[in-house]
Amino acid sequence: FLMPVPDVDRTRLFVCIGGNPVASAGSLMSAPGFEKRVEALRARGGRFIVVDPRRTESAAIADEYLAIRPGTDVFLLLALLHEILGAGLEDLGHLRAHADGLDDLRRAVLGFDPRQLAERTGIPHERVARLARELVAEPEALVYGRVGACTQEFGGLNLWLIYCLNAVTRHLDRAGGMMFPEPAVDLTRAYGSKGHYGRFHSRVRGLPEFGNELPVATLAEEILTSGPGQVRALVTFAGNPVLSTPNGRQLDRALAGLDFMVSIDPYLNETTRHAHLVLPPTSPLEHSHYDIALSGFAVRNVAKYSPPLFEKPAGTKHDGEILAELTLRLGSEPGLARARARAKQAIPRMLGPDRVLDLMLRTGAYGTEYRGPLKLLASLPGLGALRKQLADPDRRPAGLSVRRLTESRHGVDLGPLRPNLLRRLATRDRRVQLAPQLHVQDLQRAAAALRAAPPPLVLIGRRHVRRNNSWLHNSQRLVKGRPRCTLLIHPDDAARRGIVDGAMGCVRSRVGEGRGAA
Secondary structure, three states, rough: OOOEEEEEOOOEEEEOOOOHHHHHHOOEEEEEHHHHHHHHHHHHOOOEEEOOOOOOOOHHHOEEEEEEEEOOOHHHHHHHHHHHHHHOOOOOOOHHEEEHHHHHHHHHHHHHHHHHHHHHHOOHHHHHHHHHHHHHHHOOOEEEEEEHOOOOHHHHHHHHHHHHHHEEEEEOOOOOEOOOOOOOOHHHHHHOOOEEEEEEEEEOOOEEEEEEEEEOOHHHEEEHOOOOOOOOOOEEEEEHHHHOOOHHHHHHHHOOOOOOEEEEEEOOOOOOOOOOOOEEEHHHHHOEEEOOOHHHHHEEEOOOEEOOOOOOOOOOHHHHHHHHHHHHHHHHHHHHHHHHHHHHHHHHHHHHHHHHHHHHHHHHOOOOOHOOOOOOHOOOOOOOOHHHHHHHHHHHOOOEEHHHHHHOOOOOEEEOOOOOOOHHHOOOOOOOEEHHHHHOOOOOOOOHHHHOOOOOOOOOOOOOOOOOOHHHOOOOOHHHHOOOEEEOOOOHHHHHHOOOOOOOEEEEOOOOOEEEEE
16 A cells, blocks of 8 residues: 555656556546646646557647557566666665665666667657656656556566656655655554565465465466365455456356355346345445545545435445454354454444544544654654654644544645655665565566567457446446447558458457457
8 A cells, every 4th residue: 555656736747658547537546637637737847648559538638649569568668777777877866875776676677678678669769768868857757657557467567667767767755756645544554564475375376475365366266176275155345356357257157156155235246146145235325435545545645534425224234334243253263262353343343434434543644643652752862853843834733533524524635745755664674675586587577578579469458437447337327328348459450350440340369259349
C-alpha cells in the first residue's frame, strides 16, 4: 500500500505509459476530472505525453502520443535509463544519501544497446533520447505506468524501471513528481509495512507467495490436481474470478467440482452460480462507507465518510458481520487459542465498523489522539526535529474522527501531497534499494526476448468505462446499447488478413478461442 502516485496538479511533464486515466478517472491514481487536470497542466506550460499501443481516450487529448509496439515497454524504459545513466545525467536529489544500488543499476542498463532497444519499440531512437533529456531538464516531471504496463510478460520489470527512472531524475518523493499519499487511515500503519516474498510456494507449480498471497492463476490447478493439500472448499467475497482471472474456463470447470463453496455476494454471476451457499450482504445504501483503499492512492490527501441512507432490513447482515461469524465458526484452535481467537473477533464485533474506523482515524496522522504520544516522544533528548514538526501549523493534525467527518458532508481536505518516503520507508535497512537482485536477474529474460524475433501480431487487453472489470455487467442500465465485445485491429494488419470492418473475427490461443466483430 506504500505506492507513489502522480502529483498531477503540480507537475509540468506527465508521461503516462499503459494508462488511460481519462476513461478510468485515474484508476489507482484517484484523480477525478482528469481532462480538466490536463487542461490546467497545459495552462501552466506543461505537457501530457501518452505511450500506448492503442490511441486511447487519453491519447486523444495528449500533447504527444507515442505509439509503442505491444509488450515492448521494458525496452523503452531501458533505453531511457541508458540515455541518462550512460551520460552521467542522473540526480537522486534528496534520496542520494539514502539509496543503494545505483552502480549495479548502471551496469545492468548499460549492457543493452540503446538503438536496438528503441528499434524494437517502434519509437525512433532520437525521440527516446530527447524524452530522456526532457525528463532530466524539467524539475516537475514524472513517469507513470498502469495496468497496460503491468499485465504483460515484463510487468514486474516495467514497474521497477519506472520507479528507477523517476528516482534518477529526482522526481520520486518530490512535488510535481511521483509522491506517496498519507491517508487518514493508513493501511501500512494498520497492518504493518514489512513485506516478504517466496517464503512458501504453491503446491502444483511452485509459484512464490507475495505478502502471504499466491497468484490467483494457480487457483484452478490447486483445485483440479489431486493429492495432499488439494483445495476442496472455497470462499469468494465480492469477486468474480471466472471472468477476472487467467484461463477463466479452466477455473469455471474447477469450481464445478468443489466439495463446498460459499460466496458472499449480492449477485448470481459466472462465479457465484457454483456456490452451494450464497450469503448476500446489505446493499451499499444500507451501510456507511469510508474509502480506505483508494484514499491511499489519491492525488491529494482527503477524507470523506458517508453514513447509511437507510436502516438495514431485519435479519440481514453487513459484510463485516458475515465475515466475523464465518471466522468464529471456522475456528479450529483448541482451548485457550480458540478463546483468544473468539475474543479477538469479539472486539470489532462489539465496536462495529464505524467505531473501528473512528479508532483508526483518531490514532492516525490527522487524528485527535495522535499528538499525545508525539508530545511525549518530543520531550525526550535529541528529538528536536520532532518538536519542530509539532510546532509547524501545516503539520498539526486535523483532529479527525467519524463525528467530524459526519459533520463535513463533502469531506475534509487534508492538503497536497508532501515528501514522506524517508520517514515511511519500510525496507529492512530503511534505505531505497535501486537494484534488487530479483529484478536485475530478470533482465536476462528481457535480453533474450530482445534477441528473439518479434511476434507478427500481439493481442492486448482494454477496459470499458461501463464494465469496471468484472463487476458492473450485472447492471442492465450499464451494459445495454451497442455490443462492446469487439476486436480492434490496425487497418494495415486487417487488410493483410482479409478482415473488413464489421466482420466477425476469431482469436485463438492455447486455452480457447473467442469471437467478436472487428
